[in-house]
Amino acid sequence: MTEHSLWRFSRALHRAINDRQYEDLQGLIDEDVDWAVYGPIDMFPFFGARHGKAAVLEVIRQVAENVRVHRFDRESIMLGVDSASSMMRYSLTALDSNKPISLRLAQFAQFRAGRLSSIRILVDTFDLVEQALGRPIHLPRIAS
Amino acid sequence: MTEHSLWRFSRALHRAINDRQYEDLQGLIDEDVDWAVYGPIDMFPFFGARHGKAAVLEVIRQVAENVRVHRFDRESIMLGVDSASSMMRYSLTALDSNKPISLRLAQFAQFRAGRLSSIRILVDTFDLVEQALGRPIHLPRIAS
Numbered sequence: 001m002t003e004h005s006l007w008r009f010s011r012a013l014h015r016a017i018n019d020r021q022y023e024d025l026q027g028l029i030d031e032d033v034d035w036a037v038y039g040p041i042d043m044f045p046f047f048g049a050r051h052g053k054a055a056v057l058e059v060i061r062q063v064a065e066n067v068r069v070h071r072f073d074r075e076s077i078m079l080g081v082d083s084a085s086s087m088m089r090y091s092l093t094a095l096d097s098n099k100p101i102s103l104r105l106a107q108f109a110q111f112r113a114g115r116l117s118s119i120r121i122l123v124d125t126f127d128l129v130e131q132a133l134g135r136p137i138h139l140p141r142i143a144s
Numbered sequence: 145m146t147e148h149s150l151w152r153f154s155r156a157l158h159r160a161i162n163d164r165q166y167e168d169l170q171g172l173i174d175e176d177v178d179w180a181v182y183g184p185i186d187m188f189p190f191f192g193a194r195h196g197k198a199a200v201l202e203v204i205r206q207v208a209e210n211v212r213v214h215r216f217d218r219e220s221i222m223l224g225v226d227s228a229s230s231m232m233r234y235s236l237t238a239l240d241s242n243k244p245i246s247l248r249l250a251q252f253a254q255f256r257a258g259r260l261s262s263i264r265i266l267v268d269t270f271d272l273v274e275q276a277l278g279r280p281i282h283l284p285r286i287a288s
Contacts, residue, residue: 038248038268038271039268039270039271040270040271040283042283042285043283043284043285043286044286045285075252075264076229076252076264078222078224078227078228078229078252080222083222084222085220085222085229085231085250085252087229087250087252087264087266094286096286104182104266105266106229106231106250106252106266108219108220108222108229108231108250120219120220120231122231122248122249122250122266122267122268123266123268124182124183124266124267124269125268125269125270125271126183126184126269126270126272126273127182127183127184127269128270129270129281129283132286133283133284137273137281139184139186139187139273139277140187140277141186141187141189142187142188142238142240142276
């Protein structure tokens with residue numbers, strides 16, 4: 001039984017972010033990949049949509065320049081033949097401020113011939129923004 | 145082939161929220177259910193964790209008092225034997241202000257004997273907070 005594409009991709013991605021080693025990752029991304037991280041791109045320029053392998057490698061380089069991954073826990077996971085979804089909790093450090101950031105995200109990925117062909121990532125963005133600002137944003141109570 | 149538990153649960157949930165008809169939903173929730181919606185509970189008291197069927201039905205009633213669902217699109221979905229995950233986009237109306245709200249969320253659900261036994265829901269919370277406030281929150285550019 002071969003290893004699921006998710007595990008290979010995940011290892012290569014974390015190696016790229018923490019060690020800036022991109023060789024493994026390059027072979028695991030489809031030329032025609034669709035990539036989207038939903039969130040405020042004004043604050044985090046590496047959020048948003050990217051299309052194609054070069055654009056995705058470039059945005060992963062930007063992520064690597066901004067954060068270091070300390071640990072991650074998969075809270076939920078589903079694996080299909082060529083697909084995977086997971087909800088994850090990351091402990092990061094923001095490299096410019098040296099601040100710890102704790103982040104929950106959900107990802108839905110598709111693979112083609114073992115390479116990432118599509119991924120959508122949803123982040124608990126309000127929590128992230130407050131941590132990046134270093135202060136709470138005052139919110140009114142909206143709902144009854 | 146029987147229908148996946150997700151479809152039954154989803155229909156009953158939307159019927160509960162829009163029509164305040166809870167009969168179908170009551171039979172589709174495990175007594176021992178674990179429920180979590182990640183987000184700012186100060187602003188949205190119906191976010192957060194709930195345990196047990198009574199608490200979950202109560203929080204769904206609170207949601208029904210606050211929003212109406214106009215449409216939803218499943219952008220990604222994975223189905224297992226007793227599990228399901230999806231990324232969804234909702235068009236809602238906030239009932240107090242009559243404001244339209246567009247919301248992206250990801251959910252990971254588990255079922256036991258056809259009843260919901262666990263669900264975790266992640267929301268693009270920053271986008272939601274801005275829509276609920278009715279104005280953008282000014283953000284500095286954090287990353288390089």
